[in-house]
Amino acid sequence: MSLQARSLGLCYWRMSKKAQTAISPTRAEDYPEWYQQVIKAADLAETSPVRGCMVIKPWGYAIWENIQRELDARFKATGHKNAYFPLFIPMSFLQKEADHVEGFAKECAVVTHSRLEADADGKLQPAGPLEEPLIVRPTSETIIGELFAKWVQSYRDLPLLINQWANVVRWEMRTRLFLRTAEFLWQEGHTVHASSEEAMEETRQMLEVYADFAESHLAMPVMTGEKTEAERFPGAEATFAIEAMMQDRKALQAGTSHFLGQNFARSSEIKYLSAEGKEEYAWTTSWGVSTRLVGGLIMSHSDDDGLVLPPRIAPAHVVVIPVTPKESTRAAVLEYCQELKRELEAQVFLDGRVKVEFDDRDMRGGEKTWGWIKKGVPVRVEVGPRDMEADSVFVGRRDRAPKDKESMDRSAFISGISGLLDSIQDNLLAKAKAFRKAHTREIASEAEFVEFFTPEAGNPGEAHGGFALMGFCCDPELEDSIAKKYKVTVRCIPDSTASETVPCAFTGKPGKRVLFAKSY
RNA sequence: CGGGCCGUAGCGCAGUCUGGUAGCGCACUUCGCUGGGGGUGAAGGGGUCGCAGGUUCAAAUCCUGUCGGCCCGACCA
Numbered sequence: 001m002s003l004q005a006r007s008l009g010l011c012y013w014r015m016s017k018k019a020q021t022a023i024s025p026t027r028a029e030d031y032p033e034w035y036q037q038v039i040k041a042a043d044l045a046e047t048s049p050v051r052g053c054m055v056i057k058p059w060g061y062a063i064w065e066n067i068q069r070e071l072d073a074r075f076k077a078t079g080h081k082n083a084y085f086p087l088f089i090p091m092s093f094l095q096k097e098a099d100h101v102e103g104f105a106k107e108c109a110v111v112t113h114s115r116l117e118a119d120a121d122g123k124l125q126p127a128g129p130l131e132e133p134l135i136v137r138p139t140s141e142t143i144i145g146e147l148f149a150k151w152v153q154s155y156r157d158l159p160l161l162i163n164q165w166a167n168v169v170r171w172e173m174r175t176r177l178f179l180r181t182a183e184f185l186w187q188e189g190h191t192v193h194a195s196s197e198e199a200m201e202e203t204r205q206m207l208e209v210y211a212d213f214a215e216s217h218l219a220m221p222v223m224t225g226e227k228t229e230a231e232r233f234p235g236a237e238a239t240f241a242i243e244a245m246m247q248d249r250k251a252l253q254a255g256t257s258h259f260l261g262q263n264f265a266r267s268s269e270i271k272y273l274s275a276e277g278k279e280e281y282a283w284t285t286s287w288g289v290s291t292r293l294v295g296g297l298i299m300s301h302s303d304d305d306g307l308v309l310p311p312r313i314a315p316a317h318v319v320v321i322p323v324t325p326k327e328s329t330r331a332a333v334l335e336y337c338q339e340l341k342r343e344l345e346a347q348v349f350l351d352g353r354v355k356v357e358f359d360d361r362d363m364r365g366g367e368k369t370w371g372w373i374k375k376g377v378p379v380r381v382e383v384g385p386r387d388m389e390a391d392s393v394f395v396g397r398r399d400r401a402p403k404d405k406e407s408m409d410r411s412a413f414i415s416g417i418s419g420l421l422d423s424i425q426d427n428l429l430a431k432a433k434a435f436r437k438a439h440t441r442e443i444a445s446e447a448e449f450v451e452f453f454t455p456e457a458g459n460p461g462e463a464h465g466g467f468a469l470m471g472f473c474c475d476p477e478l479e480d481s482i483a484k485k486y487k488v489t490v491r492c493i494p495d496s497t498a499s500e501t502v503p504c505a506f507t508g509k510p511g512k513r514v515l516f517a518k519s520y
Numbered sequence: 521c522g523g524g525c526c527g528u529a530g531c532g533c534a535g536u537c538u539g540g541u542a543g544c545g546c547a548c549u550u551c552g553c554u555g556g557g558g559g560u561g562a563a564g565g566g567g568u569c570g571c572a573g574g575u576u577c578a579a580a581u582c583c584u585g586u587c588g589g590c591c592c593g594a595c596c597a
Binding site for chain 1: 521531554555556557558559587588589590591593594595596597
């Protein structure tokens with residue numbers, strides 16, 4: 001809403017110097033608003049008539065499908081099977097695990113009636129009250145636990161490795177497209193093991209799957225580590241997470257993996273008979289990533305001209321844009337483009353084919369090109385009569401400036417497409433890593449901490465801070481007061497430094513080297 | 521749920537203070553000129569001003585309520 005101010009005085013003198021950008025405001029001007037505009041310009045999603053819920057549009061959903069496809073393959077490769085459990089959970093189930101209730105009770109949608117009846121005024125009213133209210137799953141530990149208790153009888157049934165792709169509902173107060181919505185799509189893995197060690201191994205393994213996927217496919221570098229008590233999943237013994245840095249230098253928790261100990265096994269009576277004939281409580285884990293990953297993807301790479309997609313997750317790798325200035329050459333150019341599309345689609349990228357969009361819509365060329373830039377397609381190929389004659393193509397890559405385009409020999413372009421896409425993928429990851437590195441700092445004292453996280457005076461909107469690595473005694477009360485005072489939280493105790501003991505920068509007591517950051 | 525800002529055409533906004541026939545830009549439709557780039561000229565289409573009450577001869581404008589959005593807190597993947 002500060003658009004008003006911008007369109008008046010400010011822009012007047014900036015206009016002449018500033019390069020025009022497809023997205024307004026820019027990241028530097030207003031980061032949260034820029035984020036929304038990127039989503040709109042790329043046609044990824046929009047808000048819905050239902051408060052806090054989003055509509056994922058085809059281009060956004062295609063990204064989610066690609067995330068699903070790749071992760072699903074990795075889950076299967078590590079021995080997991082997919083299943084599906086009910087959307088509704090009897091309210092009493094939630095009650096079984098004390099911490100779990102506390103964590104989720106205040107954000108549950110509750111179903112209390114089974115039908116609607118018209119009243120005297122013809123208005124529909126809920127009728128047929130349920131004997132026991134149902135809640136819409138905020139997560140499925142309790143109902144899955146109930147079933148696992150039946151499925152697991154013997155040590156021979158273990159390990160039990162299940163995953164489900166589903167929607168869940170958490171009645172959030174403030175929502176943002178992809179990052180936090182009342183209903184979201186996710187995947188939740190639930191496993192049962194005979195020993196603590198094996199369950200912990202599973203927890204770590206799945207965190208590793210997430211971390212590797214984030215880096216290799218989303219080109220989003222992540223830190224892995226354990227959460228402190230304050231940030232732990234309700235009911236878990238230990239929670240691990242992957243944390244990524246967004247372009248405003250805030251941290252985004254992009255995936256979690258929980259070691260649940262025997263807490264849910266006890267509350268759901270998941271027991272098995274060991275080889276020695278003894279009845280034992282099992283050990284469980286759960287782990288998940290959500291459509292939030294799409295938000296992370298957007299904020300990792302996109303620029304002031306819109307979305308930037310890493311090739312490995314992009315719904316389309318190449319868009320072919322015919323340039324038809326003269327009616328006389330139009331048919332020939334279109335045919336040339338069709339053939340180009342066919343040949344590109346015969347090329348292999350990753351473990352599939354190169355995905356090509358051919359945009360022959362009858363509209364102005366510039367608009368069309370900018371449309372695809374805003375959608376983030378990695379490679380644009382513009383082909384006109386002159387290119388056709390020279391048997392060449394005019395190529396632009398999304399990780400470079402919009403006008404930074406070059407003419408390439410057609411066959412060389414086709415045979416090199418896979419390499420070109422790899423190079424864009426690598427470049428995006430390298431850029432993201434460099435950005436994170438540039439804004440990660442070792443912090444030794446509270447004063448330095450405050451300086452790092454405080455914007456320049458008089459410029460509260462300025463990008464500042466980042467990842468602060470520092471010694472911390474992990475006292476929950478101190479952590480809480482720091483969070484309240486500075487709006488900075490412990491994102492995790494990074495695995496890379498978990499074994500070190502260092503003095504706490506606040507108290508001097510022995511502590512761990514932890515990652516502090518502002519977060520989403 | 522508290523504090524601030526805001527709901528007027530598909531999108532972005534002016535008009536509200538000071539009540540008097542609903543406007544602008546972009547987008548859209550048709551036609552023309554253009555033609556390696558989001559160009560240009562003309563003519564059009566589209567809005568019960570978020571919703572419900574109230575005050576008034578008259579309400580986008582004033583009053584009350586309500587629903588929704590954004591930002592800042594508390595909460596969270």
